[in-house]
Amino acid sequence: MEKVVRGFYSIAHSVKLCKPNVIAAYPITPQTEIVENLAEMYANGELGDCEYVTAESEFGAASILVGASAAGARTFTATCSQGLILMSEVLINAAGMRLPIVLVNTNRALSAPLSIWNDHQDSMVLRDGGLMQIHVETNQEAHDMVPVAFKVAEDHKVMLPFMINMDGYKLTHAYEPIDLLEQEMVDTFLPPYNPPVYMTTKDPLTFGSYAPPQYYAEFRVALQNAMERARKVLEKAYKEWAEITGRDWGGHIVAEGVEDADLVAISMGSLTGMVRDVISELRNQGKKVGLLKIRTFRPFPAKEVRGALKDAEKILVFERAVSFGHGGPVGMEVKSACFGLTPEFYSFAVGLGGRDVPREEIVRIISDVYYGKVDQGFHFGTVKPFEEVIV
Amino acid sequence: MNYFGPGHGACPGCGLTIATRNVLEALEGKCFVANSTGCLEIVSSQYERSAWGVPYIHSLFENAGAVAAGIDLALKALKRKGEGKVVVFAGDGATADIGIGTLSGMFDRNHDVIYICLDNEAYQNTGNQQSGLTPLGSNTTTTPVGELFPGKMGRKKDMVSIAVAHGIPYVATASVAFHADLRRKVKKAAEIEGAKYIQIHSPCVTGWGIDGKQTILSAKLAYETALYPIVEYENGELTRVRKIKERKPVEEYLKIQRRFRHLFKHPKGKEIISMLQKIADENAAKFNLDV
Amino acid sequence: MKITLGGISKPHSSKTMKTGDWGTEYPVVDEEKCTACKTCEYLCPDACIVVVEKEDEKKVAVPDYEYCKGCGVCFSVCPVDAIKMELKDIYKLEVC
Numbered sequence: 153m154e155k156v157v158r159g160f161y162s163i164a165h166s167v168k169l170c171k172p173n174v175i176a177a178y179p180i181t182p183q184t185e186i187v188e189n190l191a192e193m194y195a196n197g198e199l200g201d202c203e204y205v206t207a208e209s210e211f212g213a214a215s216i217l218v219g220a221s222a223a224g225a226r227t228f229t230a231t232c233s234q235g236l237i238l239m240s241e242v243l244i245n246a247a248g249m250r251l252p253i254v255l256v257n258t259n260r261a262l263s264a265p266l267s268i269w270n271d272h273q274d275s276m277v278l279r280d281g282g283l284m285q286i287h288v289e290t291n292q293e294a295h296d297m298v299p300v301a302f303k304v305a306e307d308h309k310v311m312l313p314f315m316i317n318m319d320g321y322k323l324t325h326a327y328e329p330i331d332l333l334e335q336e337m338v339d340t341f342l343p344p345y346n347p348p349v350y351m352t353t354k355d356p357l358t359f360g361s362y363a364p365p366q367y368y369a370e371f372r373v374a375l376q377n378a379m380e381r382a383r384k385v386l387e388k389a390y391k392e393w394a395e396i397t398g399r400d401w402g403g404h405i406v407a408e409g410v411e412d413a414d415l416v417a418i419s420m421g422s423l424t425g426m427v428r429d430v431i432s433e434l435r436n437q438g439k440k441v442g443l444l445k446i447r448t449f450r451p452f453p454a455k456e457v458r459g460a461l462k463d464a465e466k467i468l469v470f471e472r473a474v475s476f477g478h479g480g481p482v483g484m485e486v487k488s489a490c491f492g493l494t495p496e497f498y499s500f501a502v503g504l505g506g507r508d509v510p511r512e513e514i515v516r517i518i519s520d521v522y523y524g525k526v527d528q529g530f531h532f533g534t535v536k537p538f539e540e541v542i543v
Numbered sequence: 544m545n546y547f548g549p550g551h552g553a554c555p556g557c558g559l560t561i562a563t564r565n566v567l568e569a570l571e572g573k574c575f576v577a578n579s580t581g582c583l584e585i586v587s588s589q590y591e592r593s594a595w596g597v598p599y600i601h602s603l604f605e606n607a608g609a610v611a612a613g614i615d616l617a618l619k620a621l622k623r624k625g626e627g628k629v630v631v632f633a634g635d636g637a638t639a640d641i642g643i644g645t646l647s648g649m650f651d652r653n654h655d656v657i658y659i660c661l662d663n664e665a666y667q668n669t670g671n672q673q674s675g676l677t678p679l680g681s682n683t684t685t686t687p688v689g690e691l692f693p694g695k696m697g698r699k700k701d702m703v704s705i706a707v708a709h710g711i712p713y714v715a716t717a718s719v720a721f722h723a724d725l726r727r728k729v730k731k732a733a734e735i736e737g738a739k740y741i742q743i744h745s746p747c748v749t750g751w752g753i754d755g756k757q758t759i760l761s762a763k764l765a766y767e768t769a770l771y772p773i774v775e776y777e778n779g780e781l782t783r784v785r786k787i788k789e790r791k792p793v794e795e796y797l798k799i800q801r802r803f804r805h806l807f808k809h810p811k812g813k814e815i816i817s818m819l820q821k822i823a824d825e826n827a828a829k830f831n832l833d834v
Numbered sequence: 835m836k837i838t839l840g841g842i843s844k845p846h847s848s849k850t851m852k853t854g855d856w857g858t859e860y861p862v863v864d865e866e867k868c869t870a871c872k873t874c875e876y877l878c879p880d881a882c883i884v885v886v887e888k889e890d891e892k893k894v895a896v897p898d899y900e901y902c903k904g905c906g907v908c909f910s911v912c913p914v915d916a917i918k919m920e921l922k923d924i925y926k927l928e929v930c
Contacts (some may be wrong), residue, residue, distance in 0.1 A: 174613060174618040186831055203616040207609065208648030215606035215645060219577060219613025222600050227613075232889035245602055311839060351575055351598040351614065353627045358593035358843040360601035367590050370837050446843060548881040550848030555857055555905035560879040568876070592851055593843035718884065722876045748905075755905030756919075759877060 154331050159324040162187030162257050162291040162332075163230065163316075166298035168199060168337040172254075173225035173345070175204045176216035180235040181268045182320035183258040189231055210235035214242035214253070221251040222359050224350030231251070233260035233274045240278055243453055246313050247282025248375060249360055252305035252345075253313045254298070257470070258320040259421065261505040269506020270320040272421065272472035275449075276481045278315065282375050283381055285450040287317045287420040291328045293401050294318045299333075300389045301344045308348045310382045312375075317449070319422040321506065327467065331399075341396050379451045386448060404453030406445040407460040409435055413442030415466040415522050418486060420446045423502070423509060430514045439522065446482065454489035461486070464495050468521045470514075471501040471530075479530030481497055498526065502533035509533065551594035553586040556755020558745035558762065559661045560586070561719045563632060563796040566659055566743075569729035572597050573627040574657075575614050579607035579637035582668040582747075583661060592618035597627075605642040607631045608649035608658060615654040619750065628733050631658040635676035636666045638742075639700045650709035653737045657729065660740070661701065663747035666668040671750040671802075675700035678770070679822065680815040682802045683750075693809040694802070707717075707776050714776040719746070720762035721773065724785065728775065744771045752801020764796040769823040773829045784830045793819045853880065857904020859919040861897050867916035868894040874908035874917065883908050 157165070162285055163186045167175070175194075177187040189204075194204035207213035210231050217227040224326055231239060236257055246253050249536030257275050261267040275285060284304065290293040297316050305314035318324065351359060387403050394400035408428065410416050419427045424445045431443045444460050446453070467490070471480030478484065490497075498521045503509040513534055520526045546567035553560045558567065559582055567574065575672060576599040578584045596821060602610045611631045618624050638660040649656055665683050666672040673683040678686045678699045682688045686695035706714045713735050715817040717725040725743060732739035746761045753761050765771035770793060773785035793816060797803035806812035827833050861883070870885045870893035882898035896919070897908070909917045 174616045177612065201620050201622070203620045205612070205616065205652060208644055208651065209608065212609040212612075212645050212648045214615065215602060215609030216613035218602045218606070219610035219615075220617040221613070222610075223575070223614045223617035223621070223623075225613075225617035240587065241603060242606060248840060249602070318743075349842060351600060352623075353575070353598055354571060356572075356596055356598045356845045358588055358595050358599045358845065358847075359840070360599075361588050361590040361593060361841040361843045362585065362601070363841055364589045367837065367841075370835075371841055374837060374839075443798070545881050547899035548848065548879075550846075551880070552848075552850040552851070552853075553879060555879070556881045556907055557905075561877055561907070564881060565876060565880075587848070588843070589848075590841050591843055592848045593845060594848040596845045599870035619915070722873075755879075755903075755907055756910040758879075758905070758907055759911050808910060 154329050156329050158185065158325050159188055159291040159294060159318065160185035160194050162295035162330045163298060164193065165332055166295045167228050168193055169333055169335050170299055170302050170342055171200055171226065171344070172202055172228040174217065174220035175202060175228045176207050176213040177229045178207050178210045178213045178231070178235060180210065180232055182260060183230045183232045183235070185324070186256060195327045197296065210238045211242060214239040214246070217253045218246050218249070218251060220240060220339065221246070221253050222249070222351050223349045224346040227244045227253045228255065230256040230258065232258040233262060236274045237277050238264065240281065243278060243283055243313055243387070244281040244422070246432050247344065248371065250311040250378070251313065252311055254301045254305055256315070256316045256318060258324045260320040261319050267505035270322050271504045271506070272317070273474070275315065278475040279450065279481065283313045283315045283450060284386070285315045286448050287319060289422055289424045289445065290394065291323050292325060292330050292399070294323060295330055296393060296397065296401065299338050300393055303342050304382060304386045306387050307385045308343050310378055310385050311348070312378055312382060317421065322422040337396060341443065344372055345396065383451050402447060403456065404448035405456045405460060408443040410442035410460045410464065412440055412446060412462060414440040414517070415468060416461055416464040417518060418444045418446065418467065418469040418482065420449065420459045420482060421472065423472065426511055426514055427470060430511065430518060434518065441518065441522065452485050457486055457489040458493070461490055462493060464522055466496045468500040468518065471499055472503060474501050483530065497529050498528055499530045500533050546596040548594045549767070550592065551587045554748050556748040556758045557746060558663060558719050558758050559583050561742040562661055562725065562732045562745045565722050565725050566630065566729050567597060569726035570628055570630065570684045574630045575627055576600070577607045577611040577614060577629070579629050579633040579642055580604035581634035581637055582663070583632055583634070583667055583738050604637055606645045607633045607637060608642060609645035611656045612652065612654040615656055620788055631656060633658070633660055634668070635660060635662040635664060636674035639702050647709065650706065650711050650738045653711060655731045655736055657739045657741065660742040661745045662742050663745045663750060665750050667747045667750040676702065679819055680803060680806055682805055688805040688809060693805060693811040693815050702742060703774065707779055710779060711738040711740060712778055716742045716744070716774050717774060718744040718762045718766055718771060718773055720759050720766060721785070724773065750802065753799060757799055761799060764791065764799070767791045768793045768796045769827040770796060770819065772826045773833060774830055781830070784832060786834045787832045788834050790827060790833055793823050805834035835861065843906050852900050854900045859904040859906065859921055860899060860902060861908050861917045862920055863875045863895050864895065864916045865894045867914050869914055870894060873911050873913060877907050877911050879905060879907060907912060
């Protein structure tokens with residue numbers, strides 16, 4: 153059933169159909185309306201066997217889900233930015249405890265200075281935490297990826313937290329026509345949660361043991377192995393979803409026109425639409441340019457990325473975050489995936505803290521790179537010239 | 544009847560493990576335990592060496608209140624409430640300092656959880672650093688005795704009043720010195736729906752500088768001097784106190800512990816002892832402890 | 835070698851850790867004096883002194899030396915002084 157809804161609702165509706173048992177959250181812009189929608193559903197008795205609570209903080213919300221997930225519940229939360237990094241201690245712990253918590257992160261910049269607007273600095277902080285992470289381009293994709301997230305997180309071969317990244321404001325606040333899922337379709341795809349192990353008095357196990365040096369490393373290897381297995385499980389889920397719904401969002405990456413491209417532009421999230429638009433116009437003009445959209449960020453699809461870039465002469469990454477003291481975090485991943493290949497490499501951080509990224513900026517960056525007008529390496533997009541003074 | 548140990552790694556004479564065993568005994572093992580990082584967790588939950596005979600989870604230092612809330616919600620959603628009570632075991636630092644946010648949230652939402660604060664009056668797992676529940680004058684590694692300062696300056700945080708102020712149905716203090724009273728309180732708490740807080744005075748042999756043979760004695764003296772009142776609140780009303788027959792001067796309690804020994808020779812020691820006596824007198828008056 | 839999901843441990847697996855050799859002393863129960871009141875059982879930090887029924891139907895407290903750390907809590911709380919602590923032989927120094 154197609155309906156014009158905001159990004160928030162595209163998530164909330166999908167979460168409802170996934171029949172979670174415990175939702176705990178804390179309000180934060182631009183996420184709040186997701187949990188407000190869920191709270192309303194709860195208040196109206198639409199969530200079935202589900203308990204919804206507003207926690208005392210994002211830290212508390214994530215911790216509530218640790219307890220609930222360990223006790224065998226299907227769990228969900230949504231957050232972003234300061235909330236996500238406040239949750240980070242818990243989420244990293246949940247990954248180590250192999251709890252399949254699903255969360256939506258409505259990507260927002262980090263303080264200071266305080267900014268409520270969109271970029272990817274928040275989710276990048278969780279890069280090494282053991283959470284699976286994907287980025288969506290549209291609200292329909294966000295809507296569709298919620299059941300996928302539960303299915304993959306809860307797969308017994310995986311058992312890891314799953315974070316869906318959707319751009320704050322750009323997607324969350326946007327009204328778009330969404331083909332809303334039906335319960336039956338979700339039920340076909342997503343079975344009820346069947347925890348491989350959970351807290352019960354019938355088998356009183358100890359969860360969250362500490363590991364002395366003779367064990368710790370093996371548990372971290374096990375976590376890495378689970379991430380490795382998640383590649384296939386996730387890819388399979390993407391395919392199965394496409395078969396059931398007829399909406400194919402691609403695999404870990406989506407490569408468009410890269411085969412003959414001299415320059416491949418790389419993007420994640422909602423910016424991709426505009427980059428695609430520019431690339432396609434340039435192709436129409438006969439320029440050999442292509443687009444690589446990265447959907448899965450963890451586990452990082454290094455093999456697929458390398459395959460798509462093997463013939464590229466120039467690689468250009470549109471970054472939405474900065475790893476201060478180095479460069480763009482996506483570029484760093486792409487470079488390591490391309491180790492041994494010898495393309496020219498460019499990386500531009502654009503739209504930090506919600507700075508508008510006009511189409512002309514994308515056009516200018518691509519043509520500067522295409523015509524060799526900029527040096528290789530990391531750059532910032534449009535910023536005003538300034539001098540830093542004390543006061 | 545044994546739901547905890549043996550084979551755990553607690554110091555000989557540890558008060559926490561006495562308290563823990565009695566809580567589990569009172570609940571007849573029908574419970575889900577959420578434990579904060581700390582002494583109890585470290586001595587009991589090493590991989591492949593768990594001392595627990597009940598379902599147990601340790602997540603982080605400061606989130607046991609929230610983890611327990613999550614278990615409570617899951618049991619409710621999954622219609623498994625009959626399986627057992629949800630219990631938190633947290634140290635005084637995890638309760639009064641780093642975890643007070645998640646504790647307050649759990650109280651505020653009135654989850655059906657029994658929160659046990661195992662009060663050994665400092666961060667003992669990491670070697671006796673002061674917490675919010677460390678008493679005045681105590682010599683800890685972060686409030687060491689020096690020429691200027693005779694140990695911790697400032698009072699023990701009044702967690703009992705903080706718990707009562709949340710409007711939760713049951714708040715009590717207990718002591719390992721009175722094990723039957725402790726179990727009675729846990730049983731009573733288990734019958735009440737909603738959030739419960741029980742703070743159990745649990746001596747620490749290493750941090751307090753006592754011998755295992757003085758574990759129970761020191762807990763008893765804390766009560767007999769009125770430095771640790773044993774009280775019970777139901778629905779915000781003080782309903783019961785453990786009366787003291789012949790209240791002892793605080794020195795009786797202080798002199799047997801290494802953490803207070805300096806008070807008897809430090810230039811400011813006398814002043815601190817008289818302040819501690821004043822605290823004891825205030826407790827006696829507030830709770831009408833003297834027979 | 836097998837490792838469990840996220841480090842889950844089996845209940846009471848600490849039993850493999852025999853702590854009986856930690857202490858320098860050990861408790862000895864005077865079975866005549868013992869009234870089987872269970873005070874020591876409730877207060878043992880290590881769950882290793884238990885009141886059991888002997889063959890003659892008399893109930894007495896019996897320490898489990900496999901785990902007893904010799905802390906002396908039982909000794910200190912016994913209301914009828916039925917428990918005494920003795921030094922382990924290996925700690926007895928002979929002065930020549």
